[in-house]
Amino acid sequence: MALLSVKQLSKNYDGKPAVHNVSFEFSEGQCVALIGPNGAGKTTILRTLAGLLKPTSGKIDFSEMGTKKDIRYFIGYLPQHPVFHAWMTGKEFLIYSGELAFLKKNEATTRAEVLLERVGLADAKNKRIGKYSGGMKQRLGIAQAIIHEPKLLMLDEPVSALDPIGRREVLTLLEELKKDMTILFSTHILSDADEISDELLLLHEGKMVESGSIDALRKKYQTTTFELTVEYGLSDYQHMINQLDSVSDTSIERSVMHISVYDIQTARQDILALATKHHWPITNFSVNRVSLEDMFMKVVNQ
Numbered sequence: 542m543a544l545l546s547v548k549q550l551s552k553n554y555d556g557k558p559a560v561h562n563v564s565f566e567f568s569e570g571q572c573v574a575l576i577g578p579n580g581a582g583k584t585t586i587l588r589t590l591a592g593l594l595k596p597t598s599g600k601i602d603f604s605e606m607g608t609k610k611d612i613r614y615f616i617g618y619l620p621q622h623p624v625f626h627a628w629m630t631g632k633e634f635l636i637y638s639g640e641l642a643f644l645k646k647n648e649a650t651t652r653a654e655v656l657l658e659r660v661g662l663a664d665a666k667n668k669r670i671g672k673y674s675g676g677m678k679q680r681l682g683i684a685q686a687i688i689h690e691p692k693l694l695m696l697d698e699p700v701s702a703l704d705p706i707g708r709r710e711v712l713t714l715l716e717e718l719k720k721d722m723t724i725l726f727s728t729h730i731l732s733d734a735d736e737i738s739d740e741l742l743l744l745h746e747g748k749m750v751e752s753g754s755i756d757a758l759r760k761k762y763q764t765t766t767f768e769l770t771v772e773y774g775l776s777d778y779q780h781m782i783n784q785l786d787s788v789s790d791t792s793i794e795r796s797v798m799h800i801s802v803y804d805i806q807t808a809r810q811d812i813l814a815l816a817t818k819h820h821w822p823i824t825n826f827s828v829n830r831v832s833l834e835d836m837f838m839k840v841v842n843q
Contacts, residue, residue, distance in 0.1 A: 543604060544569040544723055545590070545693065550599035552585050559585045563599075563749045565742050569692070572719040574734035575727040576837070577744035583727035584621060586744075587697050590725075591618040603693075613642070617686030621697040623678070627671030631662050631681050634670060635688055642689035649688065656684040660714055676707025680714055687722070694718065696726040700733060712737060731833035741833075745841045755833075762836045766829045767800040767812065772822035781819075785811045799829070 543566040552560040560582040567573050575583050588594045590601060592612050603612060625634060632653055639649025657666045660680040670678065679699060687694055699715070700708040716737050718724060728734055734741060734755075741758060743751040751758065771778065775798055779791050782800060787808035790801040802808035805828065816823055 543567060543602075545604070545725075546600075546602040547586075547590070548600045548602075550586065550589065550601065551597045552582075552589055552594060553597045558747050560589070561747045563744075563747075565749060565752055567723070567725075567740055569723050571740055572715075572724045572738045573726075573740040573742060574738035575725060575742045575744065576729065576731060576734050576833075578729055580746075581729075581744040582747040583729075583744055584697055585747075587618070587695050587725070587727055588620075591616060591695060593618075614689070615692045617689070617691040617694045619679075619682045619686045619694075619696045619699060621701070623682040625670045625673075625678060625681070627669065629670055630667050631657060631670060631673070631677075632666040634681065635684055638685035639688045644689060652688050652690075653684075656688060659717075660684045661710070674707060675703050676710045679703060679707065679711050683711070683714060683718070687718070691722070693723045693725060696724070698727055698729070701728065701730060708733075731837060735833050743837060743840055751840045758836060762839050765802055765805045765808075766835075767802065767808065768825065768827050768829045769798040769800060769812070769823070770796060770825040772824055774822075778815075778819075778821060781815055782812060785815075787811050 546566040548564050550560060550563045551558060563582070563586065575586065577583055585594065589596050603615060629637070635653035635656060636646065636649045639652055640646060644652065657663045660683060662677060662680060662684070665673065665677060670681065673681065683696070683699070686696070700711045703711060712733060715724065715726070719737065738755065740754055741752065742749060753761075769775075775793060775796060779793065779798060782788055782798070783791055785808065787804055788800055788802050788811075792799050800808070800812070812826070815821070816826075
């Protein structure tokens with residue numbers, strides 16, 4: 542049974558669709574990435590799922606709700622731009638968040654201590670949040686989102702505003718959390734989705750254009766690509782490679798030729814035969830698996 546099921550969800554602003562007929566579902570225990578460029582509708586979907594926006598149409602079913610009508614018991618949510626009380630300490634903020642999530646103060650205090658340790662903020666628990674780094678604030682934000690032990694943790698662009706150190710801290714934390722809870726997070730940084738997610742939901746201009754496991758989607762859209770570098774004259778060889786029946790497309794970026802082919806074995810033989818015949822000064826010739834960025838561009842350009 543699906544933990545969350547969304548059917549034909551739409552949200553309009555001033556009569557214009559921000560999200561249009563989006564449907565998806567996922568089971569408990571998965572880490573799901575909602576990916577797409579800025580303006581694709583990711584934040585609107587998350588805010589709607591969190592109950593902060595009312596959908597224009599569509600249906601959202603959360604299997605754990607039963608007779609309860611307040612979804613806040615079951616979800617944890619961290620917005621893209623969380624707001625903290627800078628004068629509070631990290632511990633005070635978590636206790637405050639726990640009480641807002643219907644916990645008694647002693648229970649909130651106990652959970653705050655445990656979570657501060659888990660997110661790596663135990664040594665800074667009595668420091669005012671105004672003195673926290675960006676990565677520390679984001680980890681504190683995740684802690685407040687899970688203090689009431691939700692079934693589903695939703696995060697909107699959790700690392701997009703962080704420096705490399707803060708980004709690595711948060712991704713490492715999410716890698717640990719996915720062992721214990723279901724996670725749905727949005728991002729436009731596709732390498733992050735590739736690193737920690739099990740399932741992908743691809744959005745473009747408010748519409749769901751593809752969904753599935755990373756492995757299944759790679760297999761579906763895989764076009765084997767070679768990378769070729771030479772000591773000199775790379776563009777001179779591009780025309781000859783494009784004439785091969787086994788090659789579908791070529792491009793040159795930063796002195797590297799990317800060669801998309803139909804059949805890896807045939808293309809390898811054809812390209813190496815050309816290189817041998819014309820004595821190309823090859824410095825590298827290797828297979829490069831399709832990236833999520835490549836896959837996304839194929840999907841949206843169909």
